[in-house]
Amino acid sequence: MGTLDALIRDIRKFDGRKEVVKQLRKEIRQPLPSVRKAIKRRALDSLxxxxxxxxWVSQTKVTAVIKLAGRAAGVRLKGGRNSTGGRSDMRRLDRGRVRAPSWGHRTAASWHSQNVTPGFFTEPTAEVDQWRTACLKALDNALEVIRRGR
Structure with missing residues:
Protein backbone atom coordinates (compact mmCIF):
# COMPACT_ATOMS: atom_id res chain seq x y z
CA MET A 1 0.00 0.00 0.00
CA GLY A 2 1.43 3.37 -1.01
CA THR A 3 1.46 6.64 0.81
CA LEU A 4 0.99 10.18 -0.41
CA ASP A 5 4.46 11.18 0.81
CA ALA A 6 6.07 8.40 -1.23
CA LEU A 7 4.06 9.38 -4.30
CA ILE A 8 5.02 13.06 -4.03
CA ARG A 9 8.67 12.12 -3.64
CA ASP A 10 8.64 9.76 -6.63
CA ILE A 11 6.46 11.84 -8.96
CA ARG A 12 8.89 14.77 -9.07
CA LYS A 13 11.45 12.65 -10.91
CA PHE A 14 8.98 10.95 -13.28
CA ASP A 15 8.84 12.17 -16.90
CA GLY A 16 5.15 11.38 -17.53
CA ARG A 17 3.94 13.00 -14.33
CA LYS A 18 1.20 15.08 -15.97
CA GLU A 19 -0.65 12.01 -17.14
CA VAL A 20 -0.16 10.18 -13.83
CA VAL A 21 -1.45 13.18 -11.87
CA LYS A 22 -4.44 13.54 -14.22
CA GLN A 23 -5.38 9.87 -13.74
CA LEU A 24 -4.81 10.12 -9.98
CA ARG A 25 -7.14 13.11 -9.66
CA LYS A 26 -9.77 11.35 -11.78
CA GLU A 27 -9.68 8.20 -9.62
CA ILE A 28 -9.80 10.18 -6.37
CA ARG A 29 -12.85 12.14 -7.55
CA GLN A 30 -14.73 8.99 -8.61
CA PRO A 31 -16.70 8.47 -5.36
CA LEU A 32 -17.56 12.18 -5.07
CA PRO A 33 -21.18 11.77 -6.29
CA SER A 34 -21.96 9.23 -3.54
CA VAL A 35 -20.36 11.52 -0.94
CA ARG A 36 -22.50 14.41 -2.19
CA LYS A 37 -25.63 12.26 -1.88
CA ALA A 38 -24.69 11.24 1.68
CA ILE A 39 -24.16 14.89 2.70
CA LYS A 40 -27.47 15.89 1.09
CA ARG A 41 -29.30 13.05 2.83
CA ARG A 42 -27.78 13.95 6.22
CA ALA A 43 -28.69 17.64 5.81
CA LEU A 44 -32.28 16.79 4.91
CA ASP A 45 -32.64 14.36 7.82
CA SER A 46 -30.82 16.18 10.62
CA LEU A 47 -31.29 19.94 10.10
CA TRP A 56 -31.32 25.04 1.53
CA VAL A 57 -28.26 23.39 3.08
CA SER A 58 -28.77 20.17 1.11
CA GLN A 59 -28.08 22.17 -2.06
CA THR A 60 -24.53 22.95 -0.90
CA LYS A 61 -21.93 22.62 -3.64
CA VAL A 62 -19.33 20.02 -2.63
CA THR A 63 -15.97 19.76 -4.40
CA ALA A 64 -12.77 17.83 -3.80
CA VAL A 65 -9.58 19.87 -3.51
CA ILE A 66 -6.56 17.70 -4.33
CA LYS A 67 -3.08 19.02 -3.58
CA LEU A 68 -0.06 16.98 -4.56
CA ALA A 69 2.75 19.31 -3.54
CA GLY A 70 4.25 20.75 -0.40
CA ARG A 71 3.39 20.14 3.21
CA ALA A 72 -0.33 20.61 2.64
CA ALA A 73 -0.56 17.65 0.25
CA GLY A 74 -3.76 15.68 0.56
CA VAL A 75 -7.43 15.52 -0.33
CA ARG A 76 -9.92 17.88 1.24
CA LEU A 77 -13.64 18.23 0.69
CA LYS A 78 -14.93 21.75 0.44
CA GLY A 79 -18.55 22.81 0.65
CA GLY A 80 -20.09 26.22 0.27
CA ARG A 81 -23.23 28.11 -0.51
CA ASN A 82 -24.00 31.74 -1.28
CA SER A 83 -26.77 33.50 0.58
CA THR A 84 -28.34 36.93 0.25
CA GLY A 85 -25.65 38.66 2.32
CA GLY A 86 -22.66 36.84 0.83
CA ARG A 87 -20.94 33.52 1.52
CA SER A 88 -22.60 31.33 4.19
CA ASP A 89 -20.58 29.91 7.07
CA MET A 90 -20.99 26.17 6.47
CA ARG A 91 -18.23 25.28 8.96
CA ARG A 92 -20.14 26.95 11.76
CA LEU A 93 -23.33 25.19 10.68
CA ASP A 94 -21.47 21.86 10.62
CA ARG A 95 -20.33 22.54 14.19
CA GLY A 96 -23.96 22.98 15.24
CA ARG A 97 -24.58 26.73 15.20
CA VAL A 98 -26.69 28.75 12.77
CA ARG A 99 -27.57 32.45 12.71
CA ALA A 100 -31.02 33.34 11.48
CA PRO A 101 -33.33 36.36 11.57
CA SER A 102 -36.21 36.27 14.00
CA TRP A 103 -39.42 35.47 12.18
CA GLY A 104 -40.65 38.43 10.16
CA HIS A 105 -37.76 40.73 11.12
CA ARG A 106 -34.84 41.60 8.89
CA THR A 107 -33.00 44.30 10.83
CA ALA A 108 -29.42 43.80 12.03
CA ALA A 109 -30.60 43.61 15.65
CA SER A 110 -33.19 40.90 15.03
CA TRP A 111 -30.76 38.02 14.33
CA HIS A 112 -30.24 35.20 16.82
CA SER A 113 -28.07 32.08 17.09
CA GLN A 114 -29.60 28.64 17.24
CA ASN A 115 -28.16 25.21 18.01
CA VAL A 116 -28.69 22.52 15.40
CA THR A 117 -27.51 18.93 15.07
CA PRO A 118 -23.77 19.10 14.31
CA GLY A 119 -21.94 17.08 11.67
CA PHE A 120 -24.17 17.25 8.59
CA PHE A 121 -21.01 17.59 6.44
CA THR A 122 -18.17 15.90 8.34
CA GLU A 123 -19.95 12.75 9.54
CA PRO A 124 -21.11 11.45 6.11
CA THR A 125 -17.67 12.06 4.61
CA ALA A 126 -16.03 10.05 7.37
CA GLU A 127 -18.54 7.21 7.01
CA VAL A 128 -18.04 6.64 3.28
CA ASP A 129 -15.54 3.78 3.08
CA GLN A 130 -15.75 3.90 -0.70
CA TRP A 131 -13.93 7.27 -0.57
CA ARG A 132 -11.02 5.95 1.49
CA THR A 133 -10.73 2.84 -0.68
CA ALA A 134 -10.70 4.87 -3.91
CA CYS A 135 -7.98 7.19 -2.59
CA LEU A 136 -5.75 4.33 -1.50
CA LYS A 137 -6.30 2.48 -4.77
CA ALA A 138 -5.49 5.62 -6.79
CA LEU A 139 -2.26 6.11 -4.82
CA ASP A 140 -1.23 2.50 -5.34
CA ASN A 141 -1.97 2.71 -9.08
CA ALA A 142 0.03 5.91 -9.48
CA LEU A 143 2.99 4.49 -7.54
CA GLU A 144 2.89 1.34 -9.67
CA VAL A 145 2.97 3.35 -12.91
CA ILE A 146 5.89 5.43 -11.63
CA ARG A 147 7.84 2.39 -10.49
CA ARG A 148 7.25 0.60 -13.81
CA GLY A 149 8.45 3.68 -15.65
CA ARG A 150 5.49 4.19 -18.01
Missing part, protein backbone atom coordinates in the same frame (compact mmCIF):
# COMPACT_ATOMS: atom_id res chain seq x y z
CA UNK A 48 -34.48 21.85 10.98
CA UNK A 49 -37.24 21.45 8.43
CA UNK A 50 -39.19 24.52 9.51
CA UNK A 51 -38.16 27.48 7.43
CA UNK A 52 -36.50 25.21 4.87
CA UNK A 53 -32.96 25.24 6.32
CA UNK A 54 -32.51 21.53 5.62
CA UNK A 55 -33.46 21.92 1.93
Missing amino acids: PKRGGLNV
Whole structure:
Protein backbone atom coordinates (compact mmCIF):
# COMPACT_ATOMS: atom_id res chain seq x y z
CA MET A 1 0.00 0.00 0.00
CA GLY A 2 1.43 3.37 -1.01
CA THR A 3 1.46 6.64 0.81
CA LEU A 4 0.99 10.18 -0.41
CA ASP A 5 4.46 11.18 0.81
CA ALA A 6 6.07 8.40 -1.23
CA LEU A 7 4.06 9.38 -4.30
CA ILE A 8 5.02 13.06 -4.03
CA ARG A 9 8.67 12.12 -3.64
CA ASP A 10 8.64 9.76 -6.63
CA ILE A 11 6.46 11.84 -8.96
CA ARG A 12 8.89 14.77 -9.07
CA LYS A 13 11.45 12.65 -10.91
CA PHE A 14 8.98 10.95 -13.28
CA ASP A 15 8.84 12.17 -16.90
CA GLY A 16 5.15 11.38 -17.53
CA ARG A 17 3.94 13.00 -14.33
CA LYS A 18 1.20 15.08 -15.97
CA GLU A 19 -0.65 12.01 -17.14
CA VAL A 20 -0.16 10.18 -13.83
CA VAL A 21 -1.45 13.18 -11.87
CA LYS A 22 -4.44 13.54 -14.22
CA GLN A 23 -5.38 9.87 -13.74
CA LEU A 24 -4.81 10.12 -9.98
CA ARG A 25 -7.14 13.11 -9.66
CA LYS A 26 -9.77 11.35 -11.78
CA GLU A 27 -9.68 8.20 -9.62
CA ILE A 28 -9.80 10.18 -6.37
CA ARG A 29 -12.85 12.14 -7.55
CA GLN A 30 -14.73 8.99 -8.61
CA PRO A 31 -16.70 8.47 -5.36
CA LEU A 32 -17.56 12.18 -5.07
CA PRO A 33 -21.18 11.77 -6.29
CA SER A 34 -21.96 9.23 -3.54
CA VAL A 35 -20.36 11.52 -0.94
CA ARG A 36 -22.50 14.41 -2.19
CA LYS A 37 -25.63 12.26 -1.88
CA ALA A 38 -24.69 11.24 1.68
CA ILE A 39 -24.16 14.89 2.70
CA LYS A 40 -27.47 15.89 1.09
CA ARG A 41 -29.30 13.05 2.83
CA ARG A 42 -27.78 13.95 6.22
CA ALA A 43 -28.69 17.64 5.81
CA LEU A 44 -32.28 16.79 4.91
CA ASP A 45 -32.64 14.36 7.82
CA SER A 46 -30.82 16.18 10.62
CA LEU A 47 -31.29 19.94 10.10
CA PRO A 48 -34.48 21.85 10.98
CA LYS A 49 -37.24 21.45 8.43
CA ARG A 50 -39.19 24.52 9.51
CA GLY A 51 -38.16 27.48 7.43
CA GLY A 52 -36.50 25.21 4.87
CA LEU A 53 -32.96 25.24 6.32
CA ASN A 54 -32.51 21.53 5.62
CA VAL A 55 -33.46 21.92 1.93
CA TRP A 56 -31.32 25.04 1.53
CA VAL A 57 -28.26 23.39 3.08
CA SER A 58 -28.77 20.17 1.11
CA GLN A 59 -28.08 22.17 -2.06
CA THR A 60 -24.53 22.95 -0.90
CA LYS A 61 -21.93 22.62 -3.64
CA VAL A 62 -19.33 20.02 -2.63
CA THR A 63 -15.97 19.76 -4.40
CA ALA A 64 -12.77 17.83 -3.80
CA VAL A 65 -9.58 19.87 -3.51
CA ILE A 66 -6.56 17.70 -4.33
CA LYS A 67 -3.08 19.02 -3.58
CA LEU A 68 -0.06 16.98 -4.56
CA ALA A 69 2.75 19.31 -3.54
CA GLY A 70 4.25 20.75 -0.40
CA ARG A 71 3.39 20.14 3.21
CA ALA A 72 -0.33 20.61 2.64
CA ALA A 73 -0.56 17.65 0.25
CA GLY A 74 -3.76 15.68 0.56
CA VAL A 75 -7.43 15.52 -0.33
CA ARG A 76 -9.92 17.88 1.24
CA LEU A 77 -13.64 18.23 0.69
CA LYS A 78 -14.93 21.75 0.44
CA GLY A 79 -18.55 22.81 0.65
CA GLY A 80 -20.09 26.22 0.27
CA ARG A 81 -23.23 28.11 -0.51
CA ASN A 82 -24.00 31.74 -1.28
CA SER A 83 -26.77 33.50 0.58
CA THR A 84 -28.34 36.93 0.25
CA GLY A 85 -25.65 38.66 2.32
CA GLY A 86 -22.66 36.84 0.83
CA ARG A 87 -20.94 33.52 1.52
CA SER A 88 -22.60 31.33 4.19
CA ASP A 89 -20.58 29.91 7.07
CA MET A 90 -20.99 26.17 6.47
CA ARG A 91 -18.23 25.28 8.96
CA ARG A 92 -20.14 26.95 11.76
CA LEU A 93 -23.33 25.19 10.68
CA ASP A 94 -21.47 21.86 10.62
CA ARG A 95 -20.33 22.54 14.19
CA GLY A 96 -23.96 22.98 15.24
CA ARG A 97 -24.58 26.73 15.20
CA VAL A 98 -26.69 28.75 12.77
CA ARG A 99 -27.57 32.45 12.71
CA ALA A 100 -31.02 33.34 11.48
CA PRO A 101 -33.33 36.36 11.57
CA SER A 102 -36.21 36.27 14.00
CA TRP A 103 -39.42 35.47 12.18
CA GLY A 104 -40.65 38.43 10.16
CA HIS A 105 -37.76 40.73 11.12
CA ARG A 106 -34.84 41.60 8.89
CA THR A 107 -33.00 44.30 10.83
CA ALA A 108 -29.42 43.80 12.03
CA ALA A 109 -30.60 43.61 15.65
CA SER A 110 -33.19 40.90 15.03
CA TRP A 111 -30.76 38.02 14.33
CA HIS A 112 -30.24 35.20 16.82
CA SER A 113 -28.07 32.08 17.09
CA GLN A 114 -29.60 28.64 17.24
CA ASN A 115 -28.16 25.21 18.01
CA VAL A 116 -28.69 22.52 15.40
CA THR A 117 -27.51 18.93 15.07
CA PRO A 118 -23.77 19.10 14.31
CA GLY A 119 -21.94 17.08 11.67
CA PHE A 120 -24.17 17.25 8.59
CA PHE A 121 -21.01 17.59 6.44
CA THR A 122 -18.17 15.90 8.34
CA GLU A 123 -19.95 12.75 9.54
CA PRO A 124 -21.11 11.45 6.11
CA THR A 125 -17.67 12.06 4.61
CA ALA A 126 -16.03 10.05 7.37
CA GLU A 127 -18.54 7.21 7.01
CA VAL A 128 -18.04 6.64 3.28
CA ASP A 129 -15.54 3.78 3.08
CA GLN A 130 -15.75 3.90 -0.70
CA TRP A 131 -13.93 7.27 -0.57
CA ARG A 132 -11.02 5.95 1.49
CA THR A 133 -10.73 2.84 -0.68
CA ALA A 134 -10.70 4.87 -3.91
CA CYS A 135 -7.98 7.19 -2.59
CA LEU A 136 -5.75 4.33 -1.50
CA LYS A 137 -6.30 2.48 -4.77
CA ALA A 138 -5.49 5.62 -6.79
CA LEU A 139 -2.26 6.11 -4.82
CA ASP A 140 -1.23 2.50 -5.34
CA ASN A 141 -1.97 2.71 -9.08
CA ALA A 142 0.03 5.91 -9.48
CA LEU A 143 2.99 4.49 -7.54
CA GLU A 144 2.89 1.34 -9.67
CA VAL A 145 2.97 3.35 -12.91
CA ILE A 146 5.89 5.43 -11.63
CA ARG A 147 7.84 2.39 -10.49
CA ARG A 148 7.25 0.60 -13.81
CA GLY A 149 8.45 3.68 -15.65
CA ARG A 150 5.49 4.19 -18.01
